[in-house]
Amino acid sequence: MGSFGFWQPIIIFSLLNVILTSGLYITALSGQLSMATAALAGIGGYVSAVLTANFDWPFVPAILVAAVATAIVGGLLAALMVRMRDFILKLTTLAFGEAMSVIAFNIPYIGGANGFSGIPLYSTMTDVVVVAALAIFVAWRFDGSQLGLASRAVRDDPLAAACNGVSVRQVRVTTFALGSAVIGAGGALSAHYVLLVTPSQMGFYFSLTYIIFLLFGGLQSLWGPLVATVLLTAAPEVLRFANEYRLILYGLIILLVILWRPNGLITRRPLGPGGRGPQSGTPSDIAFSGSRGSAAVDRREVETPIGTASD
């Protein structure tokens, strides 16, 4: 693929972030809004870095193994959290992310505090485009699949979902593992582009970026978060004309969009007879469970015959 000059790194970073956001979207769909995205991406990055730099593995198998390893870690985490809900679950992922960062910090084999350097440069524009397309495809297919519907049911009301024969444990662990695999692949790809993985980039503030992408775009569809990811990754670069004011503008954009569209940039019009779009002044229909005002979550999904979504 040709060179895009000034835009090339911006496009690559946007697409790398698109991969991670797709993974987080899959995870979040079953109600597990992970605050450990950066940590999972870091695990993928470290695994692939060690395999290629220390064991001379080729690029593609290293990325696949990184994705699988991250999926296993994510699945185990989800299995531990299966009884937790909402806020506590988010906090556990936060603590998990910080713990991963600290553990990486204290392993000299992977570079400790300085991070793992000397990673071979493999990721090209083409690779990133292909994997991003693949990640979007996976998230998109997942969104409409039986598992996707079961996930929404689990997110909206685990008890009702369980009563209708959905295995909450299975859905949660599977979605978390699937999302983690995508995130791990993205992290590995990113490691072979940036050529450095550090413990600090696994921390909470980095993970928060992806949550901003997700909520800024709106959790009701896949496209909202993806648009938000590209916009917000490019924003600090595009705003360079504003010099030192650019981060102030960045903060202002986030604030104004949240105030103006509290359900995110792109919202979904519920389908079916009598389906009405989210109106201003109606109770929040944010696609989360548990908090105040979320009882009115996307009715369409609550009313889908959950029985068909189970097996």
Added chain:
Amino acid sequence: MILFLQQVLNGLIIGSTYAVVAVGFSMVFTVLRVINFAHPDIFMVGMFTGLAAALHVSDNIVVALIGGAIGAGLFGLVLERLVIRPLRGRDVLMTLIATLGVAIMAENGMAVLKGPDPLPFPALIGLTQFHLGGVQIGERQLLNFALSLAVLGFASWYVRSTRFGRATRAIAERPDVAAAFGVNVDVISQITVVLASMMAGVASVSVAVLYGNAWAFAGLLYGLKSFVVMLVAGNRYFEGVMAVALGLGVVEALVTGYLSSSLSDAVAFFLLIAVLFVRPSGLFGSYGS
């Protein structure tokens, strides 16, 4: 033994500042169900208005403290009215991100105004060191500790013994029932944010005096830790938050003294993981769980 006592003392002093920020964080979360990520930056704004008061009004420490409290309080007032109130009742994460947007603006805005590097803070009080059987404590540390305790004492008295405090606790318990019994939720919410902000403002000036500088990114150091302290303690009792904050300060100081300073930042998170698995609603319990 001297090292041990010295580190415990240092830890209590750092912990007392964590406690003031964490109690403010917790007050706002408890009453408004909002994670105010701009709270650390309210602290930062207080630092700079305190600096302005010290430079342009009088170099008396009391003037600087009042300047810090007023600046932080006004920032909190505007934040509550323009950002938090329109989003109340939304998902916790929405306000988290909106206030994070405010935090990004405040930090970088201050960095544009005053430069990205720490500014020297005038020496408003002396540097006398007191010796207590081998353990040293400076005049500024003593001031910082005493002020923090005073602020915490005030918060505790306010919540336990005043009418407003009783209304505050009522809202924390059941906002709808409190409103039905005639509590003005809007007013109490606003008072809570402003009060928490003013407490942070006082603490910020005393920290600036202690370390001799004011920095646009000073809030970051206290933000995440105070958040963790609130979660570990649970938000039912302020005294619990204070105890955990002081304890965290001491443990961090001991880890720094005996192991390594790189590990001390991790202490908070290991504590958080341990508590989440054993007592998910915090050591001292939380509202609504």
